[in-house]
Amino acid sequence: MAGFIIRRVISSFLVVVLTSMFVFALFFLGPSNPAGPVCEASGKCTAERLALIEEQMGLNESVVTQYGAFAKGIFVDRTITIGSEYECDAPCLGISYGTRGQVTDELLEKYPATLSIAIGGAMIYLTLGVLLGVLAARWRGTAADRLLVGGSLLVSSVPYYLFALLAWIFLTLQWSIFPATGYTPLTENPGAWFAGLLLPWVVIGVTFSTQYARFTRGSMVETLGEDYIRTATAKGVKSNKVVFKHGLRAAIVPIVTIFGLDFAALLAGTVFTERIFNINGVGWWALNSIQSPQDFPVITATVLVSAVLVVVANLLVDVIYSFLDPRVRMS
Amino acid sequence: MTTQSEAVPTTVSAAPTEQPLLEVTNLRKYFPVKSSGLVRRTIAQVQAVDGVSFQVPAGTSLGLVGESGCGKSTTGRLITRLLDPTSGSMKFEGHEIGNLSPKQMLPYRKEIQMIFQDPYSSLNPRHTVGTIVGTPLRVHKVVPEKQVLNRVRELLEVVGLNPEHYNRYPSEFSGGQRQRIGIARALALQPKLLVADEPVSALDVSIQAQVVNLLTDLQKEFGVAFLFIAHDLAVVRHFCPEVAVMYLGKIVEIADRETLYNRPHHPYTQALLSAVPDVKQAAVGGRRERIRLEGDVPSPVNPPSGCRFRTRCWMAKDICAKQEPPLLQIGPKHKVACHFAGEYGAMPTSPITLNVLGVDQEGTPVAGATPSAEDLNEPGFADTWTDVETLKGNSAPMATSLPSDSRPASEVGSEDRGTRS
Amino acid sequence: MTDFLTDQQHAGQPTPAPGGEDFLVVENLSVQFPTHDGLVKAVNDLSYSVKMGETLGIVGESGSGKSVSSMAVLGLHDIKRSRLTGSIRVDGKEIIGASEQTLRKIRGNEVAMIFQDPLTALHPFYSVGAQIGEAYRIHHDVSKSKARAKAIEMLDRVGIPQAKSRVDDYPHQFSGGMRQRAMIAMALVNDPKLIIADEPTTALDVTVQAQILDLLQELQRDFRSAIIIITHDLGVVAEMADEVLVMYAGRAVEQGPTRELLTHPEMPYTWGLLSSMPDVTASTDARLVPIPGNPPSLLNPPTGCPFHPRCPHVDKVPGDLCRTELPEFLPGQRGTHHLKRCHLVNPDDIYATEVLPEIAPDLVELTLADNADVAHGDGMHGER
Ligand SMILES: Nc1ncnc2c1ncn2[C@@H]1O[C@H](COP(=O)(O)OP(=O)(O)OP(=O)(O)O)[C@@H](O)[C@H]1O
Ligand SMILES: Nc1ncnc2c1ncn2[C@@H]1O[C@H](COP(=O)(O)OP(=O)(O)O)[C@@H](O)[C@H]1O
Ligand code: SF4
Ligand code: SF4
């Protein structure tokens, strides 16, 4: 088991390194010139100025050297010249062209908001979705089941941003059922943190839960048809316990996989949620960075963070999987 | 059962040939067990088939029996070359087919066909019966495209299905009928050898007999030889004049059916036969006296040393752990791999294999002895054999002073007793 | 080592002797499933009973209603998806229409079930010990550690070597035979009075099958429970059962004491079963005598006798009776203990002169003599 985790950590690490190389190559070797935005940002951009900036930024060096400098920065402080010189403390992901601040600092500043949205939303949709799914499976074929399946299809067919926007307009603006949205750090004012995030949580929770209800229902229906469920009933186990202990225990396994990837995607930033509910998180930040003038260090950082999140989520899923399924654990 | 002789031209060659249709020598198949992770190393080998030798004469059947996982199906899949052998030789009509590339194998595929166990999963549900049975005809271009349908109808009729049902899908047929479709497909190319892997085990009791009878008729009519794999000892006995018993990748006993079922000499065969519940027992009442085997079949990844059966054998002695018993011929058509081979209740007290192995009672090699066990893994039966009955009385430890090349005459069947008439 | 359970649980209760009260009584049981294609009539008008200490064998090909009828005994059918009529009484308590609570008290306690495929019938994510312990704790108010000790004891009892170290293993770590043993241990943990074994050895090899059958017999001796063994193998029935019930198309078609039924079968379907399979001593030159055709659809069962489309003896019954009228389940020529559902009036003669010569020529004389005895009224075959 330990060996399995170590092997997985190593391979995950390799994936992250390869992604970083790929991202680096893509943006720094692509058709657009990273020096361009910097040059344009500081007044008129002449050919000489551009050349100078390229020189300063080290763009004339070989790609390998440039990547080496970038990778080294993750572990030791470096100085980066973009027009003028900037200190970049380790772990350094570069200096933002837009704000000229350290990307790492900005990331750490934006991250708590995104994290708050993701965790709260996921908690709601996971519990709600799984619970609805289990109940639907248990009473499958009844009107309640059909209502749930139909309703969930309806909700999933509405585009998420529309749903979020309508919820915000009506529930917050029009009827003021929910408090105004926005982000206040938890450490500053827990009450305001909670109030500001409540609507985004509910919106994410409800929309995603329909999907999870359907997954869970499918997985549960299959599991409830298994021989070992019949065995449990034949032993005299109470029907609730048959469903929630024997059934859910097995049915939850495939849900874990989907959840891991969904959650990673949420953590990488939810552009619509952040824009609509006016929360300054990673998603918004990433969106801004790709708008002209492009902020290459920020783009690199956000892509890299997403890659790490996906890889880590996968790793966690595998580890959880092996705890859930003894057949995986033992092999 | 309708079998029309005009429908399919027979391929039976009237004159019996000396050469067996299929001859398998020392066939091995090891499956690697891979570690998980990025670099998948081979950490062990599943010794699924480990040095089996046998012959299938043209137009007859060899039965292959044994418990689940003993390597029956793997052997069948090796012969049809669905799997590549790890080592060993397979000669079809004298031609080596064990090492042929898929392309070189093509002409032989026509000759060797397979019937599968599960009539539900072995037929593509999206193809009509006509397509399923006609595909081999088209692939091998044995009949012009225009004739394929006619031929398919003929084949369906041969296996006892309505020839006009060629347009139906497998799901419209019952299990027994599907198995007939599988048989029609296998027959399409008029093979000389059919490898039937548990052809009736998935069928209902009342249907099994229909399919067994169909196979019997087909064999009579077209002279097809069978390698008949099954775990049902009664069905194998009914169908096959010669039967091999496998245990953990090896053949432990092979003989004509009368000998094997009436006078089994291997402890495992004896246990296997005594375990079969018998309807006739009803007349007596209660359960029969049986040989009780303890425990389960060990893993083929790490089989026991010496004799693979020794962990469950009530006869096991020291030598069984040290020396692997060779498949010794002990009768005109009877080979057995056991140091103490003999009829149940009358098994020898002293190993019968000492001379061929050149070892003493405890299994320790004797200096100066020349073991001849290497030659014993030849397929088929020789004209001379070791006579167990005379050996049995001889419980004295083997005389090490005996010149190794002059074995006592009593141990080899004498000319008149030991030669096939 | 063998009597700890009998002593503890039966203390104070009188153990009924075989031949005493019926422990299980099934009367006119019908089970139907409404499906998209129509109503599946899986079990029709089935009646039988089992006494303590007795073994009933139920035989029939797949789809004949063996599992459906026995699952009904534990009330395992989803009432929303099935229609049950008739009566099933376990120790006098009615099962059909009983509340979930009543059923739960019986399930795994008075009546336990062993299923065909022990790999799928055991939960893959819980250890064997936990599953046995759970079964114990449902019906006994004991701590987890007590239940675990009980699980070890039971595993040991059913012959799992080193039960102490295997108790925490998961089912996939057990071999097929060991899994079935664990399943049996779980069924026996509450010392049930009736064990229903649904094809307990079909998924196993013959040598392991022999071990499991041995075990069941030995346990029955020790626990004095009643057993229903469901199988399609007449050999298993011959060696295990006291009484045999043959099912076809959801109906009982023949029933009687094992020896009586297997030596003097009176119903063409039973003849078919006996003659269609070779055994390890039969002549190898004889052709097998298969039952022609296929098992019937339960959506549209044949009119009259359900076996008539496959029965070679239809012409021996006067008129069109076989096709038009369902034969009643009545005693035949051999006494009240041997019931059959067939219009033939002289089945014993037909069996002895037409069927037996094909399957066991050596027994013809004997059987004919036997028949004569019965006809003269001086040889009743009451085996038990
Ligand atoms: N592709 C494979 N990879 C690894 N091991 C395999 C593979 N195929 C078969 N084996 C192993 O080889 C051994 C022999 O398998 P095989 O299928 O030949 O058994 P069998 O005698 O046909 O059994 P059964 O009666 O259950 O069909 C088994 O231990 C099996 O697990
Ligand atoms: N839940 C169900 N819905 C519809 N048909 C069913 C259901 N369960 C069983 N059946 C049908 O009932 C018949 C009898 O089944 P079963 O008792 O399992 O047969 P067996 O004798 O092989 O145990 C079969 O035709 C089967 O398809
Ligand atoms: S060689 Fe030894 S262990 Fe093997 S079968 Fe013979 S007596 Fe048993
Ligand atoms: S009633 Fe008629 S059809 Fe049915 S079994 Fe008897 S003879 Fe055959």
Ligand SMILES: [Mg+2]
């Ligand atoms: Mg196989």
Ligand SMILES: [Mg+2]
């Ligand atoms: Mg069944």
